[in-house]
Amino acid sequence: MRQRLRVNPLACDASGSCAELFVERVRLDDWGYPIIDPTPIPDQLLPHAQRAVQNCPKLALSLEPAEA
């Protein structure tokens, strides 16, 4: 099952680490908050996604099943 990245906007405080660690799916808005590309993550990019999830200081990022 393919996965996609999700941010919990209630927890996020714009540390910006996700955008550094996973440029393929995360960019920042003008205030430094992440804009997540919700398309499914191909296998070769999954390690980057997992690193972004593990390094979020607010534990605001997660991977979830991408609905078909």
Added chain:
Amino acid sequence: MIEPIEPEFRNLEREGQRPIGSPALIDLIQRSGLRGRGGAGFPTGLKWRAVAERGQGHAVLVANGVEADPLSAKDRLLMTSYPDLVLDGAVIAAESVGATDVVLAVNRGFADARGALTAALQRRRERVKVSLVDIPSRYVAGEETAVVHFINRGIAKPTGTRPRPFERGAFGRPTLVQNVETLAWAGLIARRGDGWFRSLGTPAVPGAVLVTVSGAVVNPGVIELPAGATLEVAVAGAGGATASPQALLVGGFFGSWVDAGRARSVSEGGGMVLALPASSCGLAETARMLDILARETAHQCGPCFNGLPALADVMTRVAFGRPQAAEVQRLRRWAGQLGGHRGACHHPDGAIGLLLSALTAFEHDLNWHLLRGACAGSQRPSVLPAIAVGTSWR
């Protein structure tokens, strides 16, 4: 608050003993084609079924009477003038989905509605437990997770997408949160059948709908229309326009500006239509609305508490000052960044939809403002009702 006219509600009078709700009634509601009247328009039967399956006889029903949009008056009017219709619908829904408790969630500003519901409850005997909760008058406090959050913890702020109330809601139990107008219609469908309900509507959209019409119309207030009626019919139903309107706002503060001639259905807009007179400035009205929405942020999500005040600030300059083209470009860039459901609720998305529709509908005015500064219309009084931004979330 709009002063409601005395409505006809020709189909809303009560008759005899109410039917008892049951699982079979969920099928009837589904066949009727009833959709939620709180704005989202989700099919009511499907929503009931999801709660019935999860709840296993221990569900909770929340009747949502928060109606926080300043351009809507129908729920308040319904609760105040027809409290038994709302209570019949709520209790029938509770019985149908297996809910043991009914919570009436009523906007704290609606003393009249609370009084009418309380008086009706004293006359009635219910087989389920019914309580009434005063919800703070804040724009996002009517969002269903905010209502549940207030019932559970006394804070009227949205809590995000998971778990949804039908999974874990009030008192930690599967919860059906349903707008009070939807409940009133459901109660009437239980009495009169799905054929009756369908006969009220247009072939494409079943049923009737309560619509609040405001702005430049002869009789602003609440009217009942066939669902699927056009905006033109809504304006005519309010006595017609006082002067040829330059645009209509459909859907309240989360709505869109459309050309007055556009054949859109009233059901698309949460039952709110505002007619903008030709002498007004749509950019100025939009700036005022964005300012309200910015001040109504729950201060929880970055895109909302950063983005909305910034949008409102720039839009105020565009509407009332001497704007630069770069400022309009900035509005469009921010709108692109802040949309896409990035918050715990749809507050930023609603504000951005309003803004983008204004930049399209009032493109000529925008060019005028860019070339020569704010137009004369921006100096005219607002057609919006006086709006007090709430102060408390508790």
